[in-house]
Amino acid sequence: MSIPPSGQPATLRFARIQQLRMIGAILVIAAHAFADGAKYLHAGSRLSILSQTHLGVNLSFVISGFIICYTARGRERDWRLFLRRRLVRVVPLYWLLTILLFAIVMIRPELTKGTNLLSPLLLARSLSFTTFLSGASPLIYVGWTLEYEMLFYLLATLAMSRLERPWHVIPIVMASGVVGIALLDATIGVGMTGIRAITLDFTAGILLAYWFTEGRLPPRPATAVLVGFGVAFAVAVIAGEGLSMAVVPIATALVALAATRDRRGPMRSTVGRLLAAGGGATYSIYLTQVFTVSAMGKLAARFAPGLPLALFALLTVIVTVLAGLLVHRAIEKPLMRLLRPYSSPKPEAVQLSPAQAASSSG
Template sequence: MTSASPADAAIRPSAPNLVRSIQYLRGVAALAVVVFHAADRAGGSFGVGAAGVDVFFVISGFIMWVVTSGRPPHPGVFLLRRIERIVPLYWLVTLATAALAIAAPMAFPAMRPTLAHVGQSLLFIPHVAPDGLIAPLIVPGWTLSYEFFFYLIFAALLFAPLRLRAWLVSGCLLALVLARPLGDPSNALWATFTDPILLEFAAGVWLGWAWSNDRLPGPAVAGLLIAGGLGALAWTAVSGVDVAPARLLLWGAPAALLVTGCVAIERHLGVPAWPAMQRLGDASYSIYLVHGLAISAVVRLLRPLADLPPPVTFGASLVVGVASGLVVYAVVERPLSAWFSRSTPRVAPIAPRP
């Protein structure tokens, strides 16, 4: 499995008081996933790029905590905001993909958009696809099943006292993971909603608690956390270790170290404004959802050029994958977000401390 899901941007990207380190990490995580897929389609390998998903899950837990740790919204309002953020663009991309696959099946030979497959994909229900994998129609959507499940748990516990909420959220997620051996691993719902990767959301929640309560480590320790997280990820890349059996340890823990270090650095030292990185973070969800289709289109267009060097295919895939996401963000996602912002109330954004 692979992506950011970067569906966690509860902080408006254009807000002047946004947590910049989180925004930049969203962009880097999305870019890592694009590199992962571009390298794979060019015949290479950059497996550690898929760890961008783990970074996004930690970020999601962090943001859900900090935007509700003051005066929390009603659970229904909270979920409505999450739906506004995730569903419209995902549905548009999914339905457009299904229509293209039906209209031009030879162009999408791996896709079989049956009614059940499309319906369950739209509703974020984990299921076995026609190809035998547990995946929605557009593969990056697998992370959204985890995201929405986490949102449901988090929303249900918004009534709990703030002093207990982080414990209850992490306790629920841990209980599900511990129950995993008791169920059927071939059942898509059970396999998804007891996956240890859920604990990455809990790590983000506790990081949000540390941010809100000014309990983050100092700059020196933060630097060591960043170095440790990046070093651990690099080790998995060069060692060839099979990450799947211990993803939480090999990618989830380094992702948590990286995000914690970056947030702590911002808390104590601040982070400069980098417009290019901010824009990449703004568009990370769009990039995540559409880059796979864009890369597939590039590969098919270049296929007649059999002697084309793999680096050219990789470069073209990377550029088009990112560019397509930036365009979709500007043309579709941003206008949709603006419309929803005008139509429903918002949680006040958090302000980074200098």
């Protein structure tokens, strides 16, 4: 068996994918900075469109689908190892920062501004990634994306444990879900444009991983995703939300370009290498913004109320990235080292299905 299936070296690091991951995180922070800055500074900027495109979120989900499928088809073929690594990667830091925010709000309840952040039930739902079931936002408000990411992980785990060709079935199931949600939205207005977009991002990433490793797309999954996008885009255009769906192919094309260039050769640009190096810290940066963006807004409103919104956004991005890098180095990396035994392969525990065993022996 070659790892990955295309015979590419297992040590391929996807430097440009990491670079895109960092760029996506910066775009998300900028979007939140423009939105919060407009509220605190009562100012506007032409660049505020960044808060409406959601390109950063789309990039993150395409990359997630790509990396998950790529690694799972290579070195994480056992569903137990796959699930353990996803949980170890996502849960500890998210739980820690969620509990920290809850503690801060308990000490300074005036920071809630009338919201119900002190609710123990909200804390429980946030820690269990289930606030979407109640229509609320988690304590770490960007955690809503992690809740859907966790659903994707569970779907992938179930498919890997039960099906011979899980990565053919998952895109079809998810694209079918997108069509169903879009049709519901068209008839009764469920208002889930964002969910349709990130679901298609994830499935597009999976198809990219196939194309990257096999040099082709699996016909039925590819057709299902194209139909899903077509239906969802049509509904979004009718509802006046076409921009959200239009970003999906843009994000997909950017990830495809990055993966292709990674396969052709190493990155030589100094700036590019710095961005790629920061890509490993994007999870910490993504979560840390919940603290820094709001804090920067309060500080600006008090000490620099006349600060131009664009400059505020730039300063907020810089502060958030630096704070996230610190959290990554001081908290996330030690946590990963501590939990490494739980995310390492255990050969005696790995049980492949007969189909997987046959393909592995080839």
